[in-house]
Amino acid sequence: MGISLEKAELLSLGLTTFLYGLFFTLFLISTAVMSYRVTEDVRSQRNKILPVSFSMLVVATIHIVLLWVRGKIGFVDQRGGSSTAFYENIADMTNVLKVGCLLLQSLLGDGVIIWRLYVVYGKRAWVTAPSIILVIAYTVVGCVALQFIAHARPGTDVFHVATSWITAYFSLTMVTNVLCSGAIAWRIFRAGKPLRGAGTKMLWPVIFIVIESSALYAFGVIAVLASFLSGSNGQYPAVDAIVPLVGIVFSLIVLQIRFHVSSSVSPRSDGQTSTNGGGWPRPPGRPMGVDDPEFPMRSIRMAVHVTKQTHTHTSTHDVSGDSLSDEGMEKPTAL
Template sequence: MAFSAAESKLVSIFCQSVLYGVYVVLFTATTYTLLWGNKARRSVRRHNMLFVSFLIFVIATMHMATNFSRIVLAFIIHADAPGGPAAFFNELSNFTQMFGSTLYVFQTLLGDALVLYRSYLVWERKLWIVAFPCLLLLGSTATGIGILYAFDKVVPLADVFVVQLGHWITAFFSMTFTTNVICTSLVAYRIWTLNHRRKHGDSMRRHALRPALLLIVESGACYSATLLALLILYNVDSWFQYVVLDSVSPIVGIVFSVIMLRIASGVSTEEGETALLGESGVVNSGGGGVQLSVLDADPDQKTVAV
């Protein structure tokens, strides 16, 4: 049986709460490592990483609080109003809806910008590599503003799948998904070539799954997969899209907290050099400056240049 709007919002607040709890743990660990970790203290970008981490956390927390307030309003305050909770969720110009959507659009654009910047760093600050994703980010910004404008002007009690909104939302989801696919692919390819350039063939065959998992973590591929699910669900007019939509906010925080935690703890670098999961060891970066731990290397090797 298909989910109704009210049922989907109840499931979404549960999923968002669980993911938010995971995010709080990761955010705490990331903050502790950035503030007191020895490797993080030597990083010239430690303060920038702290600022971005706190910004994502504040937005995710505000989004969580807004969604919870909408659940209370729909199922308690407006429970006996004409149309019930479903009618409340279809009031797209309602302040809580507009505020929550603004937070979502802003955090999505922030997540896209971080993925793009990660690609820029990994590819040694080559602007031409990220030129097209930059244009897509500008397009996402324009369509995001268009969504918020359409919410305010849409026919009263129209649902989120109405034509006036459909074009804006589909364009926004499509562009942000394309941005993430391109940037994720760029980061994954670059990290793969950096970390497997020298004598890792035998190791890769023995641990074929582990490098793949590492690439998923380092490139933020989970975020791209979530956006794909959201795009599909919206275009088939499924109310379950609310579940994925509300999960995006903590997922953005989880993905980038994991990446920042790896960088701050010295397991990875901003430029994409990272240790493969495997046997204990020490690895030196190609430039000899950064040491990474936990290497998927031959047992008789103490160090390997990445």
């Protein structure tokens, strides 16, 4: 086993509490950032982000409360005669609810990334079909695994209950995350190929943020699978860490892109604003405000979907006649 069950649960309690505190702090910061200098577009996007972020926080809060309740029951009350006896009873309702929080948090995280994929590809539903199928599959698998856990006999550890179902669940959720993140990064890269200079410099940080966020979650799931398949009790802290980790990844995407674009916008001598590698320049030879179907920059701006507008007095029109600001166009700043 490598590490005793009691030590694993204590490590889980400490590590998850730390990660929850980090998530809570990032939630407050990202909420404050989205509330600073709010424009109409920012307000609209904020109304989409905050409910998701708050839902993740609620799930993570319920999860950490359950962890502390289990800690009291196991180490203080010693229900069942000892802490080991309590934690070995995986069918206990507090453990079942804790696993349920993991399933729900994974759905929220993957739901966000599938939405980003949908928007980046110009709201083509067929693009998201494989990811949606994977989500449905691992949701069913997760529910089946949860049923096995809830009806496990006393004294049966998690390594001998629904092993294949649990392995399939974590494998499918990791594949879903990596698949969607890779597709988003590829679309942004392809859309940026006509750009030169400043535009290219802006696209790479966005791509890196997408890849880094996926890698952070993927490494967490790999740690769970490695410890679970090796029969190590280290899988307990690894599993519990996933719940706040999903919220941390979400908050970091919001903050990283928002601060990157904000720092790339600088005032010009004529009182307007210019971008230092941070704007979304139009393809060469294409009038401002006209979107090329093969160059869906507007969709990509929506995919990262917290917008930041800069003030200008210059305006133009897109193909549908809508008034657009030359330098007041949407800038990708979050998600």
